[in-house]
Amino acid sequence: xxxxxxxxxxxxxxxxxxxxxxxxxxxxxxxxxxxxxxxxxxxxxxxxxxxxxxxxxxxxxxxxxxxxxxxxxxxxxxxxxxxxxxxxxxxxxxxxxxxxxxxxxxxxxxxxxxxxxxxxxxxxxxxxxxxxxxxxxxxxxxxxxxxxxxxxxxxxxx
Amino acid sequence: xxxxxxxxxxxxxxxxxxxxxxxxxxxxxxxxxxxxxxxxxxxxxxxxxxxxxxxxxxxxxxxxxxxxxxxxxxxxxxxxxxxxxxxxx
Numbered sequence: 001x002x003x004x005x006x007x008x009x010x011x012x013x014x015x016x017x018x019x020x021x022x023x024x025x026x027x028x029x030x031x032x033x034x035x036x037x038x039x040x041x042x043x044x045x046x047x048x049x050x051x052x053x054x055x056x057x058x059x060x061x062x063x064x065x066x067x068x069x070x071x072x073x074x075x076x077x078x079x080x081x082x083x084x085x086x087x088x089x090x091x092x093x094x095x096x097x098x099x100x101x102x103x104x105x106x107x108x109x110x111x112x113x114x115x116x117x118x119x120x121x122x123x124x125x126x127x128x129x130x131x132x133x134x135x136x137x138x139x140x141x142x143x144x145x146x147x148x149x150x151x152x153x154x155x156x157x158x
Numbered sequence: 159x160x161x162x163x164x165x166x167x168x169x170x171x172x173x174x175x176x177x178x179x180x181x182x183x184x185x186x187x188x189x190x191x192x193x194x195x196x197x198x199x200x201x202x203x204x205x206x207x208x209x210x211x212x213x214x215x216x217x218x219x220x221x222x223x224x225x226x227x228x229x230x231x232x233x234x235x236x237x238x239x240x241x242x243x244x245x246x247x
Contacts, residue, residue: 031208036216038227070239077232084221095221100207109207112200122208128217128224135228139235146242 003056012054019047027133031122037129041136048141057148066146069138076135083127099123 023044
């Protein structure tokens, strides 16, 4: 698919940063507000899909290497399993929330049934949210990009 | 009788055993449907430190479920890249 008109490209240039910021906000505040790694990653990946629609998949495919996005996806998966194994090593149980109650980072414990939001809570949950967010952004972007490129190119048909 | 039939019979009997045990392990309506909800609402902020109960269930209490979802996404990306591998330059 070729590029769309200049109006569409300009509007998508304006909208794209806000979509990415909203997606990263949903990822980062996953332990305080509704949402989390999967949902915020889907929002950010839909912002990347907006670029594919506006600029054409061949334009994006020439500038971004699929192998690098695949590397990001593997980094997210390894980070998620790594946090789980840190729970096994430090806490004794797989998926143990080893950071809660500690003084290092994300260690505070809120009052039961309180609604005051403190970002520095929830132990290992924000780390897992970040890992899953990176994984979902890269994974969905790879799927959309490769399928959009394969549906419009000629070299796939021979 | 082939060895395949014997293996299938053993597997089916193990599966039937699971169903029978789960059918007679607890009487109907025990535990109550709200018991788990009340436990999570009252204990999630003390045990996991998270204000969002849904995130604490997804990433802490049911961590293996999220691991399975992540594996599914990884398998999907691997499959797409493998199917369209001739597009690589």
